[in-house]
Amino acid sequence: MGDENQKKFYKKVQLVTVNELGKIIYSDANLFSWNVNDSIYEAHPFFSIIESLKEAVSAQENEFTFPCVHLKEGKEASRICDVTFTVSYGEINIVIFDYTQAYLDLNKISQERNESIIKAQELEFTNRLLIEKENFKNDFIASINHELTTPLTSVKGFIELLEKTNLDYEQEELVKIIKTESDHLQNIFGDMFDISRIESGGFKLEEETFNLKELFSTIVNSNKGPIEKQALNFKTEIDNKLNAELIGDKTRLYQIISNLISNALKYTDEGFIKFSINRLSGKSSKQQIAIVVEDSGIGISEEDKAAIFESFSQLNPNIKGSGLGLNIVRSLVSLMEGEILLESKVGVGSKFTVVLSLKNASGEETEEVKHHYELPKGKKYRILVVENQLNTQYLLLKILLAQGSFFVDAVSSAEAAIKAIENREYKLIISDIKLDELTGFQLAQRIRNQYGDVAIKNIPILGISALRAPNMTNKAIAAGMDAFLSKPFSEKQLLQKVNRLIYLANHK
Amino acid sequence: MIKLSKKVALVGSFGVGKTSLFRRFIDNEFSTDYKSTLGVQIQKKVITMDNGIELSMILWDTEGHENISEGRSSYLIGSHAFVYVFDITRIDTYKEINTQIEFLKNHFPNAVIKIVGNKLDAVSKKKAIETLKEYSVQYDYLTSAKTGDYVEELFADIAVDVTN
Structure with a gap:
């Protein structure tokens, strides 16, 4: 070792000797200015370990090394040192090696490693909490839905029975109101539950064979009354070229169309609502159809077009509804791998077009339709x-x-x-x-x-x-x-x- | 007045908040920045107890290890008490806790051991208790070094136990 290197080395090492009582009897003061006759216990709380070392010393072991100890003197920055104690009869020799820079360099690596592990583990826990919350929410909604739907079943059923009894004009009108309100309530519960399941990813489409023309007629019949009651012209049209026997989720298709018609009805005071189904293209296995619901209602401005598909979005807050209908439509269309298009002009009206590709059934009529x-x-x-x-x-x-x-x-x-x-x-x-x-x-x-x-x-x-x-x-x-x-x-x-x-x- | 000096080592996985508890107790300070502890830092806090004992608590804030046996064994020598800290929001820091506690009990049969779930500020107490129950974690304290909740109580309890 050359003289210069030797000097540098010795500047990084301090030798201290203390007696049994911890009094310093030798110190070269290379790193810390501890003086002879000072108590090592006062130099730094770390050295209180000496008491334990004196108890731990044995014939086999009298040398103890403490790596990477932060030692500090006064207001000076800490030095990170390896400290070795050699305990022998009557005195303890302490060698302190200052490895501050080497340890700090090493610490950068462990800091990065730890940070990344901590973040990943925290994220795992956060995800777990979110899943638990989501499950709780879904269970709660499912449970509340059940609790609400059960009495509603009775209410709706008894209304139907009540309608068949001898009612005077006023009673008939009151029963109609109760019926409308309970239908509305049922729709809200259904929407709430559907949106919750869609958002949580727990929603699955069913596959069944159904007759599209039959579905078309059902929808026309169930909407004719309310539309004509509002003095609107209900125009309907179904493409004769359509292969009517299809495979898909009939219930959800019904829901998509009903929501669109219901939406049109809400925002159309005069003019018409047009519902049509057209065949766009077809192969032997699949058929692309366009379901169009058009109205002469208030129309939707450019800035509102994106917002109307969001949950709880309503152009007119005075209009009754959960504000979930179009969101459900968009989600269902997306689950069916279809597309929804909106053309609208304020004051002129709106046109919603749902494009879906549905599988053709083998050609046999569905059992329910036939019998x-x-x-x-x-x-x-x-x-x-x-x-x-x-x-x-x-x-x-x-x-x-x-x-x-x-x-x-x-x-x-x-x-x-x-x-x-x-x-x-x-x-x-x-x-x-x-x-x-x-x-x-x-x-x-x-x-x-x-x-x-x-x-x-x-x-x-x-x-x-x-x-x-x-x-x-x-x-x-x-x-x-x-x-x-x-x-x-x-x-x-x-x-x-x-x-x-x-x-x-x-x-x- | 009786004067005593007792060594208390904070152990547990990295990032669980050992240094934060240490700083909260010693200086009543807290920082949200995470700096991994390198080796060990040692400080002393003198507590005058109700029974008149003046206790010098020598706190060893050790660098974190998922497994104590993989850490530097010399840091544990002469400990009168261990604070085994885990992070409530990181299951990995407590799912094997029983093995860690067994290690301490076997090697330091006379030492006081306190098991502490830290970061109570980051999760509801109800959720924390439910999760810990799920993993069969027996703990002594749920603390927040950030808010200071239960930190004083923890060290006061240790002071009593190590002087008894």
């Missing part, structure tokens, strides 16, 4: 209703008994249902899904799996529920049910399902 499943007159069928909501149970009884074709028994639990089917022959079971102990799904599984008697094992089962979970129909079928109906349902929807299931069971 009407009329039950033979004069014959009566016994039905078991399994429903723990007494109002809904009462509603089902009223609707079914009013047809004159059914005997109806009602129970409130799956256990009671099992007893009933063992004692009496039923042609159909209508069961709620959310029962108290065994669920409707479990009841269906038990009936399908535990009975050798085909009269029990093969009873058709119609599941009903206000639960807004995805793929309820598929879940019901998987559990052994024959069909599923969401609450709230209309009398017509219920009877269609009931008649169909009994008809098919009797024509096997």
Whole structure:
């Protein structure tokens, strides 16, 4: 080692010797100006470790090294040192190596490494919290939806029954208002739940064969009344070149078109609403269609065009609605891998065009369209209703008994249902899904799996529920049910399902 | 007056807030900037306790390691107490905590051990408790070096335990 290097080296090292009491008996003061006769314990709290070292010393071990210790004297910056203690009888030799710069250089690497790991781990936790919040929100919405839909089913059902009684003019008008408001409430609940599922990514489209012309007629019929009531001209048109038998999510297609027509109706005071479906192009497997809803309403300005597809967006705050309709339309169209186009001029009107590519069905008409499943007159069928909501149970009884074709028994639990089917022959079971102990799904599984008697094992089962979970129909079928109906349902929807299931069971 | 000196080592994974707790307790200061601790920094805080004891608490703020046994073993020599700190918002800093605590108990059977979840300011206490329960984490304190919540209480508790 040359003289210069030797000097540099020694400037980075300090030798200190202390006695048993910690009094400094030698110090070269190269790094720290600790003086002979000073107490090492006063020099820095680190040196209080000496007491422990004296206890730890043994015949095998009398040297202890502490790497990377921050030592500081007065207001000077810390030095980062390796400190070695050699404990021998009566005195302790301390060698202090100053490696400040080397350690600081090394620390840059560990700082970067630590920062990146910390960020990743924090992000993981944040994601976890977000997922938990999202799940809670979705569960809450699903639960509240169920709680609200169940009484609404009764309200809507009883309104339908009330409509058929002898009402005077004023009562009829009041019933119409209640009906409109409950329909509106049902739409809001539906929108809330749909948007929640779409946003959370838990929304799945169903695939079924359906007849587009039939869907077109249904939509025209259900919207004709409200549109003409507003003294608007309802123009409708369907392309004759269309292959009507398609595969897709009929319910959601209905929802898209209904939302667009409902939106047009809200913003059109005079003139017309036009609904048309056109074939754009087609192959043997697929067909591209354009669904157009046009109106002569207030129109949408350029700056509002992007905003109207956002949640809770309403051009006119006085207009009733959840403000979710067009957002749902856009999301559903996107899930169907389609496109929505908007042309509009303020004061002239708006034109929404939905372009979708749908699979062609094999050509056979759908079962529901082809058949009407009329039950033979004069014959009566016994039905078991399994429903723990007494109002809904009462509603089902009223609707079914009013047809004159059914005997109806009602129970409130799956256990009671099992007893009933063992004692009496039923042609159909209508069961709620959310029962108290065994669920409707479990009841269906038990009936399908535990009975050798085909009269029990093969009873058709119609599941009903206000639960807004995805793929309820598929879940019901998987559990052994024959069909599923969401609450709230209309009398017509219920009877269609009931008649169909009994008809098919009797024509096997 | 009885004067005692006790070594308290802060250990745990990196970035959990050991230095922040150390600075909050010693100087009542907090910084949001993260600077990874290099080696060990040692400071003394003198506490006069209710029973008249003047306790010099020698705090060793050690650099973070996910696994204590991988750290510098000399830093642990002579510790009268350990504060095992984890970050409530980073599951990786506590999911193997029982192994770490076992290591300390086995090697330092007479030392006081306090298990502390830090960064309580970053998450609701309810959520923190639920998550820790999910991972079966037994803790002594949930603290926030940022707000100072439960920091004084933690070290006061240690002071009592190491002088008993």
